[in-house]
Each structure stands twice: as structure tokens, then as C-alpha cells.
């Protein structure tokens with residue numbers, strides 16, 4: 001994939017106060033596999049750097065030594081028979097490490113934390129698509145994260161047919177779960193966004209990278225001044 005272009009001086013000027021308002025905030029990028037969220041994630045990181053906003057990037061599963069080992073297990077196609085309950089707990093175990101070792105210290109230090117996936121992924125993949133009750137996932141998430149919730153979740157929405165065309169042919173264990181599973185993942189995300197519109201912002205990810213980036217910037221300009229308070233976390 002081509003490197004995303006560096007932010008222009010005009011964009012930096014237009015976005016400087018918006019990005020400054022994100023300092024100390026926890027923002028999560030979510031979406032189905034192939035939605036292009038990781039490209040947009042890197043572009044926002046480049047913009048934050050150009051605006052001199054201290055920020056930390058994390059991705060799930062992974063981001064710590066233990067978390068990367070859990071990631072390997074979760075995505076390894078050899079683990080064909082893994083139960084969805086085990087899968088959910090492994091994602092949460094990786095998340096627990098990431099919150100305590102990286103996310104919480106960065107937020108306490110007033111840094112912007114940008115995360116590529118968080119609890120919404122578990123609700124969509126292991127919940128709506130995998131069949132686990134959302135209340136069970138929420139209960140485990142409270143333990144794993146110490147009640148940490150992002151103030152803003154950017155959801156990159158794309159139907160599973162378009163998303164599948166953007167994936168490398170070497171599918172990992174999760175990507176290989178099939179079209180019906182991935183249609184449910186998308187539904188799960190959209191249901192979450194409908195239930196909590198103050199926390200979620202939905203981006204139409206079916207368009208070109210530049211169009212998606214323009215919508216992301218516009219949404220951040222709208223939302224940054226009105227982010228909800230972060231609840232305290234233990």
C-alpha cells in the first residue's frame with residue numbers, strides 16, 4: 001500500500017486547535033477487516049505529530065510483549081477449534097496488559113492515545129457475530145480495562161463484499177471466518193453506534209482514501225470541542 005501523504009501546511013493550520021483539544025483523550029478507530037481504518041489511523045498520527053501533540057499509538061490485540069504473543073495465538077490458523085469464549089478472554093487478556101502498561105500511564109501523563117481497536121471489536125466479533133452475550137463481554141471488559149472507556153470511537157463502515165476485496169489473499173484466522181460472520185460484525189458495529197451516538201462517529205469507508213480522510217477531519221472538528229468526560233478508571 002502507498003504511504004499516506006504527509007499533512008499539508010494548510011491542513012495543519014486548519015486542524016491545529018482541533019488536534020490540540022484531543023490532548024489527554026482516548027480515541028479508538030474501529031471497523032471491519034478491510035475497512036481502511038489503519039491507513040486513516042496513521043494519517044491522524046502524522047497530523048498529531050505535525051501539530052506537536054504528544055500521542056501514543058496502540059493496536060489490538062498486541063502492543064505489549066505478552067499481548068503480541070496472544071495476538072499470534074489468536075490469528076494463527078492452526079487454532080481452528082478455539083471456542084469463542086476462549087477467544088474473547090484472550091482478546092481481553094491482551095487488552096488488560098495494554099491498558100495497564102501503556103494506555104493508562106499515557107492518559108495520566110496527559111497524552112493523546114489513539115487505539116486501533118478496543119472493546120467495540122470484542123462486542124462486534126465475539127458478541128454479535130460470535131454469539132456471546134454483550135452483558136458478559138461488558139462485565140469482563142470492566143475487569144480487563146478498569147472501566148476505561150474511549151471518549152470517541154471512529155467507526156469506519158463498509159459492507160463485507162467491498163471489505164473482502166481490500167484484504168490480502170493470505171487471510172488470518174479471524175479474516176477467514178466467512179462472509180456471513182463478517183456481515184454480522186458490521187451489523188454489530190452499526191448497532192453499537194446507534195445505541196451510543198454521542199460516543200461513536202460513523203465514517204463512510206466505501207470511498208477513496210482522500211474522501212474518507214476529509215470526512216474524518218470534518219468529524220473531528222465537530223466532535224473535539226464536545227467530547228464527553230472520561231469516567232475515572234481504576
Ligand code: TMP
Pocket residue numbers: 033059060061091117118119121122123125126174175
Ligand atoms: P487487526 O487485523 O485489525 O489487527 O485485528 C486482528 C483481528 O482480530 C481482526 O480480524 C479483528 C479481530 N478482533 C476480534 O475478533 N476481537 C477483538 O476484541 C479485537 C481487538 C480484534
